[in-house]
Amino acid sequence: MDIIGGGIAGLALAGILDPERFAVTLHEQRPELPSVGTTLAMWAGAQAAIARLRLLDQLRDAGTKLASGALRDPSGQAMLSMEGDTLLGIPRPALLKLLDSAVPTTVQRVTGRVERLPRDSWLTVGADGVHSVVRRTHWGSRAVARPTPVLAVRGVIPGNPSPEDVGEYWGRGNLFGLAPAGEGTNWYASFRSGPGPDQVDVPEALDTTRRLFSGHAAAVQHVLAQATAETTLAQRIWIAPPLARYTRRNVVLIGDAAHAMTPNLAAEPANP
Ligand SMILES: Cc1cc2nc3c(=O)[nH]c(=O)nc-3n(C[C@H](O)[C@H](O)[C@H](O)COP(=O)(O)OP(=O)(O)OC[C@H]3O[C@@H](n4cnc5c(N)ncnc54)[C@H](O)[C@@H]3O)c2cc1C
Structure with a gap:
């Protein structure tokens, strides 16, 4: 199986697959993990995925618990308050490093940008982000990010x-x-x-x-x-427009290659 893209989605997938059952090649264009970046907010669903990788304790150590906060109007007046320990802020480089550490040594790593997809792979996973080559190759130019x-x-x-x-x-x-x-x-x-x-x-x-x-x-x-x-x-x-299906023959899209969204997680806003 070939995973194209070693970002959050590609690393998480490579880390969760049973090496006894899957021979995985992970293609990533970046020679090294990034050392700078801002904080990513992770809700319970994302943390549950990290728990499946047995990384939750380390994630909590590396992150900052956001125990309270609010949705506010521009003056700062709270419209809706949040209490609890569901939300965690984690520096993106720390998250990538953690996910990278969970990738088994049996995974073959290939560094370099993929322009032409492997032909002999029984499954190709497009985890190559919003400007996905896999998406463009298999879903056509009308499906590319905008x-x-x-x-x-x-x-x-x-x-x-x-x-x-x-x-x-x-x-x-x-x-x-x-x-x-x-x-x-x-x-x-x-x-x-x-x-x-x-x-x-x-x-x-x-x-x-x-x-x-x-x-x-x-x-x-x-x-x-x-x-x-x-x-x-x-x-x-940029957003990747929704597709009717995220699989086509022996190709599947995950992460932003499948559904990159605007920051409010909503549909593309109309032009002002
Ligand atoms: C401003 C902003 C703020 C955000 N804040 C949050 C947040 O707080 N919480 C949250 O959950 N999400 C947040 N997101 C969304 C989140 O960053 C993405 O959903 C997430 O990074 C998607 O991961 P991914 O692995 O699918 O794609 P990416 O992170 O884009 O990773 C794709 C990887 O594929 C590699 N690649 C690409 N093309 C090729 C190729 N042809 N060959 C080889 N390698 C290739 C890239 O180098 C990269 O490493 C934010 C997004 C933005 C833009």
């Missing part, structure tokens, strides 16, 4: 936020989130920017974020005042 008018801007600043500021601030066509991450604060903003180039200019995106959220709560202003272009990532969000 850009949305949404930008995601995110980063980490030093210092934990006050517990009463943690959560997501929902405005009209935009959202801003902040939560503790280790010794720092993980923040993210998402908003419609209109169609534009795929390469996003980070200082410009940060300026736009500051302007768009200038009427938001003091906690949001505080984060954006601390953020610098060097500690900020900005990207256009």
Whole structure:
């Protein structure tokens, strides 16, 4: 079996398959695991999958429990509060490292970008993300990912936020989130920017974020005042349109190759 893509989905699959039953080749274009990245929020379902890989304790050690938070209006007023220990924030590089450690040594690793899919494989798994080559090859050019008018801007600043500021601030066509991450604060903003180039200019995106959220709560202003272009990532969000089926003959799509979504997990927003 060939798994194309060693991101979250590909590594998790390679880690869960019984080496006694499956001879697996894992193809990943990146020569090394990433060392930088922001925090990924993981709900109970994702944590249950990690538990099946027997990595839950290590995940909890590496992550930050988000015990309370709220959905807020732009002024910070809570609309819906959340208590409990269901949500965990984990730095993406730490998650990838953990998943990578669960891949059995019997899995054959091939480093390099796959452009032409293996012909003799009895099963090809497309775990190659939103711009999936597997999807394009087997579902055709009409199924390829398309850009949305949404930008995601995110980063980490030093210092934990006050517990009463943690959560997501929902405005009209935009959202801003902040939560503790280790010794720092993980923040993210998402908003419609209109169609534009795929390469996003980070200082410009940060300026736009500051302007768009200038009427938001003091906690949001505080984060954006601390953020610098060097500690900020900005990207256009792409989605992979839904397919009637995610399998075709001996090919299957998983993860973002199957269903990459916008940050609100919803359908593609209409153009402003
Ligand atoms: C801004 C943003 C914030 C997000 N926040 C969260 C969050 O808080 N919680 C959450 O659960 N999800 C979040 N997501 C979604 C989450 O990041 C994705 O769903 C997840 O990364 C998908 O994993 P994947 O393995 O399917 O794809 P990817 O992570 O894209 O991995 C694909 C892998 O395949 C490799 N690859 C691609 N093409 C080839 C090729 N041709 N040959 C060889 N290798 C190839 C890539 O190098 C990569 O390693 C967020 C997404 C974005 C954009």
